[in-house]
Amino acid sequence: MLSVVGALPTAAQGGLEPPNPVRIVVPGYPEEARPTRQMGEVAVEVDIDPAGHVTRARILTGPAPLRVVAELAASQWRFEPPGPTTARSARIVFAFLFRTETWDPLPLAGAVGPLLRVEVFIDLEELDPVLRGLLQRGATRRARTQRAASIPCDSLTYEPSGAAGSGHVSIAAVRGVVRDSQDIVMPGACVGLFSAVTRQLVAAVKADDKGEFAVSRVPAGEYRLAVWYPDFGPLYAPVTVEPRASRGMLDVLLVPASATTPGSVTVK
Numbered sequence: 001m002l003s004v005v006g007a008l009p010t011a012a013q014g015g016l017e018p019p020n021p022v023r024i025v026v027p028g029y030p031e032e033a034r035p036t037r038q039m040g041e042v043a044v045e046v047d048i049d050p051a052g053h054v055t056r057a058r059i060l061t062g063p064a065p066l067r068v069v070a071e072l073a074a075s076q077w078r079f080e081p082p083g084p085t086t087a088r089s090a091r092i093v094f095a096f097l098f099r100t101e102t103w104d105p106l107p108l109a110g111a112v113g114p115l116l117r118v119e120v121f122i123d124l125e126e127l128d129p130v131l132r133g134l135l136q137r138g139a140t141r142r143a144r145t146q147r148a149a150s151i152p153c154d155s156l157t158y159e160p161s162g163a164a165g166s167g168h169v170s171i172a173a174v175r176g177v178v179r180d181s182q183d184i185v186m187p188g189a190c191v192g193l194f195s196a197v198t199r200q201l202v203a204a205v206k207a208d209d210k211g212e213f214a215v216s217r218v219p220a221g222e223y224r225l226a227v228w229y230p231d232f233g234p235l236y237a238p239v240t241v242e243p244r245a246s247r248g249m250l251d252v253l254l255v256p257a258s259a260t261t262p263g264s265v266t267v268k
Contacts (some may be wrong), residue, residue, distance in 0.1 A: 016087040018116065019048055023078035027069035027094055029122055038063050041095045042070035048088050052079040060091065070094045095119045140184050145209050148188025151230060153206050156192035158199045158226055158236070169250065169267050170240040175214035176250025176265075178207045178227060185211025186254060189229040196222035196238065212249075225265060227252050237265040 042062030046054045057075040059067045074092045082088055097119060178189040189207040193215050194200065202223065207213045218241050228234040232254040239250075251268045255261060 017085050019052075019079040019082055019086055019088075019090050021077055021079050021090075021116070022052070023076070024118065025073040025076040026118060026120055027066075027073035029096065029120075030065055030069050033063075033065035033096075036065070037098075038065045039096050039098060040066060041093055042066050044070055044074040044092045044094070046074050046077065046090050046092060048079050048082060048090065050081060052081045054078070062094075066094070066096055090116055093117045096122065098122050137182065137184050140182075141187075144184070145187045147230075148206070148209070151188040151190065151206070153190035153192075153204055153228075156190055156201060156204050156226060156228065158192070158194045158201075158224055159234075168238045168240065169265055170242050170245040171250060171267055172241070172243055172245045172247045173214070174218050174223075174225075174239065174241060174250070175212070176252055177210070177212045178229070178252045178254060179211055180232070180254055186229050186232070187211055189213070189227060189252075189254070191215070191252075192226040192228075193218065193239075194224040194226060196224055199224070225250070225252075227254060227263075227265075229254055232256055233263060235263040235265065239265070 040063040043060040045058045045060055047056040049055050054075050054077055057071050059071050062070060073094065077092065079090070080086075093116065095117065098121070174193060178186045178191070180186060185207075187207055187209045189211065190204065191207060191213045192204045193202045195202055202218070203215045205213050205215055220241050220243060223239045223241060225237045225239045226234060227236075235252065235254055246267050248267045251264075251266045253264045253266075255263045
């Protein structure tokens with residue numbers, strides 16, 4: 001269902017301190033918004049009487065399906081009785097968002113300062129499986145992109161013993177994409193190209209934010225491709241670089257280190 005996860009204070013209005021809420025009402029997610037899975041922010045302006053009650057709530061902006069529940073919730077807020085230096089109005093923003101990972105809501109009891117922005121999260125269990133999968137994939141990709149810069153690729157070695165292997169492929173140019181079995185790309189994956197004869201490292205690159213990599217100016221010959229990502233692989237595969245071979249891309253599939261089936265490298 002819905003839960004409050006945090007709030008932010010508003011700025012002072014014309015030198016006045018923003019009012020401090022003592023009762024916060026969180027809107028429910030309306031039935032009319034479910035067919036379209038409507039998300040977004042609804043801003044509500046409220047007027048406050050000397051006792052701290054809301055005398056008027058007015059929608060400023062926000063998606064139409066979410067407006068009624070936001071206005072109703074804002075009208076039920078209570079504030080500390082405003083003093084001479086406190087504003088008699090406030091803007092409350094309800095942010096309706098889909099929750100994409102497990103976390104504990106921030107407690108509101110005893111919070112210090114005005115809480116005039118409330119994030120209302122809808123659990124993934126409320127969504128259909130297809131949309132839930134898309135949101136989870138997006139969250140995984142964002143997390144991998146943020147992690148990419150911290151992945152070390154400066155000590156790649158060719159140690160295929162005990163590692164997942166792959167069949168031989170021929171390609172005109174060493175370029176491709178690294179992904180997992182759910183087809184989620186792996187930014188920052190380490191890709192090394194080794195000589196098949198000397199096992200010496202010829203080139204090492206990192207996959208970009210799309211999971212893609214390219215090694216330029218590779219002479220024709222026999223090589224060994226090594227691909228590594230934290231908690232995955234490593235994967236090793238023999239690669240022949242031949243100008244007359246396919247000009248497609250290498251499709252590198254990595255599997256978790258604990259997986260019983262190997263990863264693979266194919267040409268697409």
